[in-house]
Amino acid sequence: xxxxxxxxxxxxxxxxxxxxxxxxxxxxxxxxxxxxxxxxxxxxxxxxxxxxxxxxxxxxxxxxxxxxxxxxxxxxxxxxxxxxxxxxxxxxxxxxxxxxxxxxxxxxxxxxxxxxxxxxxxxxxxxxxxxxxxxxxxxxxxxxxxxxxxxxxxxxxxxxxxxxxxxxxxxxxxxxxxxxxxxxxxxxxxxxxxxxxxxxxxxxxxxxxxxxxxxxxxxxxxxxxxxxxxxxxxxxxxxxxxxxxxxxxxxxxxxx
Numbered sequence: 001x002x003x004x005x006x007x008x009x010x011x012x013x014x015x016x017x018x019x020x021x022x023x024x025x026x027x028x029x030x031x032x033x034x035x036x037x038x039x040x041x042x043x044x045x046x047x048x049x050x051x052x053x054x055x056x057x058x059x060x061x062x063x064x065x066x067x068x069x070x071x072x073x074x075x076x077x078x079x080x081x082x083x084x085x086x087x088x089x090x091x092x093x094x095x096x097x098x099x100x101x102x103x104x105x106x107x108x109x110x111x112x113x114x115x116x117x118x119x120x121x122x123x124x125x126x127x128x129x130x131x132x133x134x135x136x137x138x139x140x141x142x143x144x145x146x147x148x149x150x151x152x153x154x155x156x157x158x159x160x161x162x163x164x165x166x167x168x169x170x171x172x173x174x175x176x177x178x179x180x181x182x183x184x185x186x187x188x189x190x191x192x193x194x195x196x197x198x199x200x201x202x203x204x205x206x207x208x209x210x211x212x213x214x215x216x217x218x219x220x221x222x223x224x225x226x227x228x229x230x231x232x233x234x235x236x237x238x239x240x241x242x243x244x245x246x247x248x249x250x251x252x253x254x255x256x
Contacts, residue, residue: 012084018085024228052071054071080143114166148167150251152170188245189245193215216251
């Protein structure tokens with residue numbers, strides 16, 4: 001499907017992978033709405049790219065439904081969804097004092113990363129199903145892209161909650177793609193490796209360089225724009241459906 005003129009929603013779109021993707025889609029002519037909890041950064045980035053912003057907790061059914069309705073009122077029925085909202089706590093199953101992993105933190109990680117992705121996607125799809133198919137022989141209506149992580153496959157120490165949530169994102173993709181195939185809605189997943197996100201930018205340069213050297217090629221941290229580039233390619237290639245794509249420079253994560 002083409003991007004120009006298409007209404008799009010990007011969760012976690014205030015910064016990082018989502019921020020770069022929102023900017024790239026807007027540069028291609030999409031009418032972008034950013035969903036994010038960070039109101040200040042979200043409003044600023046939306047203004048910079050000529051989009052709109054909604055403060056949204058993606059794990060809240062009511063907030064997501066209201067935000068999708070508002071985005072639709074502003075731009076029309078969203079045809080593109082990029083789910084980038086999430087967070088990555090680092091907590092071991094049992095700590096040095098023999099305390100178990102905090103159950104509420106584990107639950108919150110699943111709620112934001114996994115439940116939040118499904119919450120937005122399912123509500124996006126429900127609004128899109130009644131819409132007219134786009135022009136073209138395939139009868140496509142739209143496309144959704146979720147964000148997993150290489151941690152879905154090779155979770156490191158301290159990533160039990162994060163890996164579980166991202167493994168769930170990968171696992172639910174194919175059944176959702178099959179559910180929505182008859183409506184012409186494609187569903188794919190990007191599993192990034194080590195990327196230069198705001199979390200990484202907070203590390204000393206020496207630490208960033210060390211992490212980058214773990215990547216076989218290119219031996220550096222990924223740029224958010226490279227994630228955005230892949231998202232654009234998925235949107236514009238109608239045969240890409242039901243696929244999880246690693247974007248990681250061939251890295252396979254070590255235990256720590």
